[in-house]
Amino acid sequence: MKQTATTKTSYHIPVGPIHPALKEPVYFEFEIDGERIIDVNVKLGHIHRGVEWASRKRxxxxxxxxxxxxxxxxxxxxxxxxxxxxxxxxxxxxxxxxxxxxxxxxxxxxxxxxxxxxxxxxxxxxxxxxxxxxxxxxxxxxxxxxxxxxxxxxxxxxxxxxxxxxxxxxxxxxxxxxxxxxxxxxxxxxxxxxxxxxxxxxxxxxxxxxxxxxxxxxxxxxxxxxxxxxxxxxxxxxxxxxxxxxxxxxxxxxxxxxxxxxxxxxxxxxxxxxxxxxxxxxxxxxxxxxxxxxxxxxxxxxxxxxxxxxxxxxxxxxxxxxxxxxxxxxxxxxxxxxxxxxxxxTYNNILPWIPMLKGEQIADIPIVAASTDPCMSCTNRVAIVNNNSKYELTKEQLHKMSVEKTRRFMK
Amino acid sequence: MRFSMLPSVFVQMFKKPWTNKFPAKYAPSNTTQFLADVGEGKAEIVPPIQTPKGFRGKIKYDKEKCTGCQLCIKYCPCEAIEFKPKEKKIKIFLARCCFCSQCNDVCPTNCLTMGDEFLLADADPYSKDLIVE
Known part of the structure; x- marks a missing residue:
């Protein structure tokens, strides 16, 4: 989430990845103004089990x-x-x-x-x-x-x-x-x-x-x-x-x-x-x-x-x-x-949470989140790990890598 | 209607519960002691519900019929079956078994069948009850 969004009138509520209200690990970052949700950020990838990899030996x-x-x-x-x-x-x-x-x-x-x-x-x-x-x-x-x-x-x-x-x-x-x-x-x-x-x-x-x-x-x-x-x-x-x-x-x-x-x-x-x-x-x-x-x-x-x-x-x-x-x-x-x-x-039904939750109250989070019938464990297919920590690439980094590759070919 | 569930709730108060109280009406404080008492005849056990036809329980192995073709080992999804090369027979570890009955389907001599037994909890995964051979 962008740091600039934080003002005096609104505050962050992190929910998850392990939380009593959630049946499965998923991480939410809510930007709250009073009781209203202004912005939502969903982070996935807490429950990768390597199912696809296991299939190669079977x-x-x-x-x-x-x-x-x-x-x-x-x-x-x-x-x-x-x-x-x-x-x-x-x-x-x-x-x-x-x-x-x-x-x-x-x-x-x-x-x-x-x-x-x-x-x-x-x-x-x-x-x-x-x-x-x-x-x-x-x-x-x-x-x-x-x-x-x-x-x-x-x-x-x-x-x-x-x-x-x-x-x-x-x-x-x-x-x-x-x-x-x-x-x-x-x-x-x-x-x-x-x-x-x-x-x-x-x-x-x-x-x-x-x-x-x-x-x-x-x-x-x-x-x-x-x-x-x-x-x-x-x-x-x-x-x-x-x-x-x-x-x-x-x-x-x-x-x-x-x-x-x-x-x-x-x-x-x-x-x-x-x-x-x-x-x-x-x-x-x-x-x-x-x-x-x-x-x-x-x-x-x-x-x-x-x-x-x-x-x-x-x-x-x-x-x-x-x-x-x-x-x-x-x-x-x-x-x-x-x-x-x-x-x-569920992989496709995660992003619709963002327009659904925006403008709702905090108390509506459980019913709105449950209304897509989420099943988080099914979605996690990939986990990229570098030096024992999670490895993520932002859009800008990916773009930079792509440009660098073009330059390498140009040489 | 404001309280549409209220009639059902009142009816429920006078109904017998669906739950079968297994193994006893009140949960025993020490299950192992309770089972020992049942064995000696001191306590009475509430029997579990009858398993339906086609239930997949503990595997039964007919040793005489087995020819040692190892097809069950090849198709077992959880690698629960071990081959004994000397006798050319198999050994099934139920602690790993997922009770899919795939081995029964592949067996060319039909020496494997699924039984009815399902109370297979044990502290030791290599205990005698959990190994079929």
Missing amino acids: NPIQVLYLAERICGICSYCHPAAFSLAVEAAADIQVPERAEYLRVIQGELERICSHILWAGVAAHEIGFDTVLYFTWQIREKALDLTEYLTGNRITKGIMTIGGIRRDITKDMLPRIKRDLQFFKDNFEKLRHIFLDDKTIKMRSQGAGILTKKDALKLCAVGPTTRASGVKKDVRVDTSYFAYGDLDIDYITPDVLTGNINGDVYDRIIQRLLEVKQSIDLVEQCIDEMPAGEIVSEPKIPKLMNQLKKVNGEGVGRHEAPRGEVIHYVKFNGQTENPYTWKVRAP
């Missing part, structure tokens, strides 16, 4: 489980995007039934994630009754996940060229019963969030992100859709079986008629997406064709195929927080990826 099957551990809540999205990237690089055709099963798992994860977020948002404004109510619904969603995959959080369901577990006919009554439970409770949840005065008071007009800013800062997922930008990978690229399903962009004006881009709109946005997800799971169960669930069941054979691949692939998946992109490159010598690059959705 084969793609092992990387699936490594990708699963990038994020706890998106434990399906990362392996899904990685599989899509590997399938694109190796030109693997996925059986049709597996595509539908993948959609079911993805949408189930979206239901879990959005309902968890709704509880956290209610907790941030001090409405803890709703927190327990939403987590009761989430518990059912997790039980269903456990029933379908064998685990509650790290599901281990994805594999390259298909999916590991099938949904048999005897599982359908249980799934339908749980979906009915979600629908009934969704109505209750919608009534609480949309009609209760407590939530309206705190969230309407708070943390506004305009459509222009959302486009300029490349926000993704529900954060950008709540500002009225129609951006959804499921509709845009129609991967998995989304092309066959009845799906369209959802923006909060479906329900309220106008878009403000505030916290209230982001709450509505996520609730509408839960409803859409329930609908998509139902559609998948009805339309699912019979057939194989994995293209190549013998993994050593698949690895031999991947060993010969010399090329790159990009996988894009709409995670609960937005678009997640995985880039994989194989060099044709080993089956291990030569390069693996992950771009988690």
Whole structure:
């Protein structure tokens, strides 16, 4: 932050990197005038874990489980995007039934994630009754996940060229019963969030992100859709079986008629997406064709195929927080990826915090910051260290280095 | 409506809690002592909830069927499996295992299966309970 901004009337508040109010390490520098926030500065890079580096010593099957551990809540999205990237690089055709099963798992994860977020948002404004109510619904969603995959959080369901577990006919009554439970409770949840005065008071007009800013800062997922930008990978690229399903962009004006881009709109946005997800799971169960669930069941054979691949692939998946992109490159010598690059959705949703938080009060920081559903641990991909201390380059330094390089070539 | 959550709160007051009180109704002050008492029959344990079908618990290893092909070692994501070259058999360290059941999928002779046991906490990662061989 610029030193010149400090005057007698305003003062700094540093929050983080380790702070009781934050679940994950991120560092904020607030410039405060009375109760108003004038300027915000966000610093990242406190939780680099070297996940991409670790992938170089592992084969793609092992990387699936490594990708699963990038994020706890998106434990399906990362392996899904990685599989899509590997399938694109190796030109693997996925059986049709597996595509539908993948959609079911993805949408189930979206239901879990959005309902968890709704509880956290209610907790941030001090409405803890709703927190327990939403987590009761989430518990059912997790039980269903456990029933379908064998685990509650790290599901281990994805594999390259298909999916590991099938949904048999005897599982359908249980799934339908749980979906009915979600629908009934969704109505209750919608009534609480949309009609209760407590939530309206705190969230309407708070943390506004305009459509222009959302486009300029490349926000993704529900954060950008709540500002009225129609951006959804499921509709845009129609991967998995989304092309066959009845799906369209959802923006909060479906329900309220106008878009403000505030916290209230982001709450509505996520609730509408839960409803859409329930609908998509139902559609998948009805339309699912019979057939194989994995293209190549013998993994050593698949690895031999991947060993010969010399090329790159990009996988894009709409995670609960937005678009997640995985880039994989194989060099044709080993089956291990030569390069693996992950771009988690929160990375794009960090800069929109700045226009959202400017002009708000100190007490609005938690709910506004939580409204993008941040997941800091997913974002940290790079840490540059020089002489045991963090090494950073400013824009001016980078420009200087670039000019120097040109001069070296000129000689 | 001003207090839309109030009816639910009142209903909740008269409902039985969802939580299964495992291992006892009130948390014992000394868990090891409590488990020892359970073993002797002095105390009673509240059983955990039944695991669902397809649950991935402690690995079961059928030594007779194993041919020592080492495919499970190659595909284990957390390097939890060790090869014993003399006997041509494997040794699984559950302290490192992530319970993904990938080894069960690759095994050509189906000698590995996932069991139901999940109470695997131990102070020593090399204790007898945490090594399958």
